[in-house]
Amino acid sequence: MTERSEINNKKELSPEQREELLRTLKARFEKNMNRHKGFDWADVQARLEVHTEKLWSLYEMERTGGEPDVVGHDHQTGEYLFYDCSAESPKGRRSVCYDREALESRKAHKPENNAVDMAAAMGIELLTEEQYRELQQLGNFDTKTSSWVQTPDRIRKLGGALFCDRRYDTVFVYHNGAESYYAARGFRGSLRV
Incomplete structure (x- = not known):
């Protein structure tokens, strides 16, 4: 995910970028279950599909080397919390x-x-x-x-x-x-x- 498209100027992802991002986030989520014990990817993805405007920010986190992953859940608001989880500063x-x-x-x-x-x-x-x-x-x-x-x-x-x-x-x-x-x-x- 190193290329920026003209679409990104509008803070929207192409369908291909969106699918690639979701695959990347899911793989990272499943590989690092210690960061989010008891969470289910299907619930996170459902939240992402409702709040698609956040996908662009996650894409930017990924594009700049942050390796975003779920680290928490706010039970009052239903929000999932993503942090940059790259080993070193992005x-x-x-x-x-x-x-x-x-x-x-x-x-x-x-x-x-x-x-x-x-x-x-x-x-x-x-x-x-x-x-x-x-x-x-x-x-x-x-x-x-x-x-x-x-x-x-x-x-x-x-x-x-x-x-x-x-x-x-x-x-x-x-x-x-x-x-x-x-x-x-x-x-x-x-x-x-």
Whole structure:
């Protein structure tokens, strides 16, 4: 899923893209049952077929290397929760600073994009620190990379932003200037369907 079609500009998938995405999501779901014990793919697919507008966001998560998978279910709303479950921070979302303000503050060597705007354009949200820690309960993620997470306003107003990774079998939360970017730092997202 590396090609973008003209249809994607309208945030719609072709029938072929839709079927390929559903096959990919189903295979990942079945391969990683530890992430969603007691869930049934038929229920997830039925929800996706009712909320087809979310398929484009899942496609974008997949296209950029996020490997989205179901990690939870909200029993009150009926929504399934998808997180990026790639072993490392998604390849198509690395080398980005935290947000637009940080991007515009750089005088030279600006990255091509920022995490907050990319997530919004994809229709997803950056993981919170709490969600990141929940993800890490399901496996070992970001053992060689790191991922920006939602940053509290009080930290962001002072110029900082938070990112997380897993080293020494421990999840760490760090800070950096929001304008910084690295080849090994991207972001992980979440989507409610």
